[in-house]
Amino acid sequence: MRKNSGGAAEEAAVLFLEGKGIRILERNFRSYHGEIDIIALEQEMILVVEVKMRSYGDCGTAAEAVDFRKQKRICYTFNYYRMQRRLAENTAVRFDVIEVDKDFRCHWIQNAFEFQGGTENMEENMNFVYANEDHSTIINEKNGVVFITFPKLVKAGICHGFSTRIGGVSEGHLSSMNLSFTRGDDPEKVQENFRRIGAAIGFDAKDLVLSSQIHETEIRKVTAKDKGDGIVRETVSGIDALVTDEAGIPMYTSYADCVPLLFYDSEHHVAGMAHSGWRGTVAKIGAKFVAYIQREYGSKPENIIAAIGPSICRSCYEVGEEVAEEFKQVFLPEEIPLIMDDKGNGKYQLDLWKANELILTQAGIRKENLDITDICTCCNSDKLFSHRASHGKRGNLGCFMCL
Numbered sequence: 001m002r003k004n005s006g007g008a009a010e011e012a013a014v015l016f017l018e019g020k021g022i023r024i025l026e027r028n029f030r031s032y033h034g035e036i037d038i039i040a041l042e043q044e045m046i047l048v049v050e051v052k053m054r055s056y057g058d059c060g061t062a063a064e065a066v067d068f069r070k071q072k073r074i075c076y077t078f079n080y081y082r083m084q085r086r087l088a089e090n091t092a093v094r095f096d097v098i099e100v101d102k103d104f105r106c107h108w109i110q111n112a113f114e115f116q117g118g119t120e121n122m123e124e125n126m127n128f129v130y131a132n133e134d135h136s137t138i139i140n141e142k143n144g145v146v147f148i149t150f151p152k153l154v155k156a157g158i159c160h161g162f163s164t165r166i167g168g169v170s171e172g173h174l175s176s177m178n179l180s181f182t183r184g185d186d187p188e189k190v191q192e193n194f195r196r197i198g199a200a201i202g203f204d205a206k207d208l209v210l211s212s213q214i215h216e217t218e219i220r221k222v223t224a225k226d227k228g229d230g231i232v233r234e235t236v237s238g239i240d241a242l243v244t245d246e247a248g249i250p251m252y253t254s255y256a257d258c259v260p261l262l263f264y265d266s267e268h269h270v271a272g273m274a275h276s277g278w279r280g281t282v283a284k285i286g287a288k289f290v291a292y293i294q295r296e297y298g299s300k301p302e303n304i305i306a307a308i309g310p311s312i313c314r315s316c317y318e319v320g321e322e323v324a325e326e327f328k329q330v331f332l333p334e335e336i337p338l339i340m341d342d343k344g345n346g347k348y349q350l351d352l353w354k355a356n357e358l359i360l361t362q363a364g365i366r367k368e369n370l371d372i373t374d375i376c377t378c379c380n381s382d383k384l385f386s387h388r389a390s391h392g393k394r395g396n397l398g399c400f401m402c403l
Helices: 002-019 068-084 120-126 151-156 187-201 278-282 285-297 321-330 352-362
Strands: 023-030 035-042 045-053 093-100 106-113 138-142 145-149 159-163 219-221 241-244 251-255 259-265 270-276 304-308 318-320 340-344 347-350 370-372 397-402
Touching: 002 023, 002 035, 002 045, 002 093, 002 106, 023 068, 035 068, 045 068, 068 093, 068 138, 138 187, 145 151, 145 187, 151 259, 151 304, 151 370, 159 187, 187 397, 219 285, 241 251, 241 285, 251 259, 251 270, 259 285, 259 352, 259 397, 270 278, 270 285, 270 397, 278 285, 278 321, 278 352, 285 352, 304 352, 318 321, 321 340, 321 347, 352 370
Parallel strands: 045 093, 219 241, 304 370
Antiparallel strands: 023 035, 035 045, 093 106, 138 145, 145 159, 159 397, 241 270, 251 397, 259 270, 259 304, 318 347, 340 347
16 A cells, blocks of 8 residues: 555656656666656756655654665665766756655655765776767666676566676786686686676576687577586587577676677577677678577577677777788678778778677668677776786676576
8 A cells, every 4th residue: 555655656746846847757767776766857957856655644754754874875876877877977966855745745845965975986886988979788786796788688678787897706807707717716706706797687697508619600509408507517618609598597608808799589589699709700600690590499680689798899909911801801892991990001990899780780680679889898998807908817707698
């Protein structure tokens, strides 16, 4: 009954604000820290509104019911909202409370409390350098673990995530969320990192199936019997892509500048990932993955939702003549300027994001079903492991999917 009354109170508060010409931006905006009932816009001022249903028998005012602990949760959640929406740090914001009585009359308390500090570390951890303004990634945080998701896959309801360096227990150049047993880390710390990222994204780490990548195009179909491969026992080597149509099997591929490709077919309930470094891109592993799930599961390319994940950007990825020549052999002459800049002296700036976009769209994936990252691993080497930025002294990031 109380919950139903609360919903009705929020509806009354929305109508009240709209009646004053205020535009509602969000209702029940949630983060891992808490929830904001209403986020609204009054001219150029963001209003963060907590709605309190007050009965005549309740003691104290509505503002008093929003205690310091509650205020902190609201402020953390607003900070998360601000970073998600890429709002400027100096965006004007006011924290209000609307008290709704049993007759659904609204009493509006403006400036009910001030912004509470303590979000500086979270903000620093989530303040990435973006390569463009596409807003094609979402930065998430849970229990101190920061990870990245993709809007179209989130909307489709698929469990997925791309790790950062933040929230683990590894130390030194592996700090702190190293997800590799082959970088010289303490295996117990790596296990704990897997446990933490699993808890944050929403899967049981002991069920993970890990790939063992060699920059080729081998695709492995994963079933329930494979749970734990790479975590509790050795995994199959020589695999650069994983796919399944079975629920409850979390899959992992590893990265430190190479391109993660994520795929989801909601019609046939198929999910998978492919590791696409420059060799995998030349070999067009993305197109091979699409062809594989067409053949094995009956997927239609036009129904596949896909993402090109965080990896090294064009500005950071300089390659030599040998690598450039490989791309010239498999891409059309008119496509080369789209994916490479010739700097002279046998040096080129290579765009793996654009190259994989061409590969996937030519394989039949619709542009409107494709998220292309706006985050470069090399530009954000303080938050993401980058082989190039660290000259090879680094840990591994992980990309995860689970039906």
